[in-house]
Amino acid sequence: MAYDEVLAERVRERLEPEGVVAKKMFSGLTFLLQGNALANLYDEGLMVRVGKERNDEALARPGAAPLVIRGKEQKGWVLLAEETLDDDVLDDWLAWAMDVTAELPPK
Secondary structure, three states: OOOOHHHHHHHHHHHHHHOOEEEEEOOEEEEEEOOEEEEEEEOOEEEEEOOHHHHHHHHOOOOEEEEEEOOEEEEEEEEEOHHHOOHHHHHHHHHHHHHHHHOOOOO
16 A cells, blocks of 8 residues: 555645655655655655654654554654644644754754
């Protein structure tokens, strides 16, 4: 199953003006800021970087679930339920991911 093209376009519209590039990788579409992944859209949904220190805060929000890859929770990332991503909610999550990712050194 492929990622949701409509959601991909919504994310692109918000992030590309901020200098974020989209690249097909990790079995989906990854959004990169200065070479660092800030979000990835794949068949299970949209995952966003939230930072390890704010992981619990992010998981307490509606629609957020732990990101589990190969049986291991990926702290600092959450998986978002697509049905919760109206425009305001999507904007908020992407702003959070941009803030966290902007603090990382460029790759």
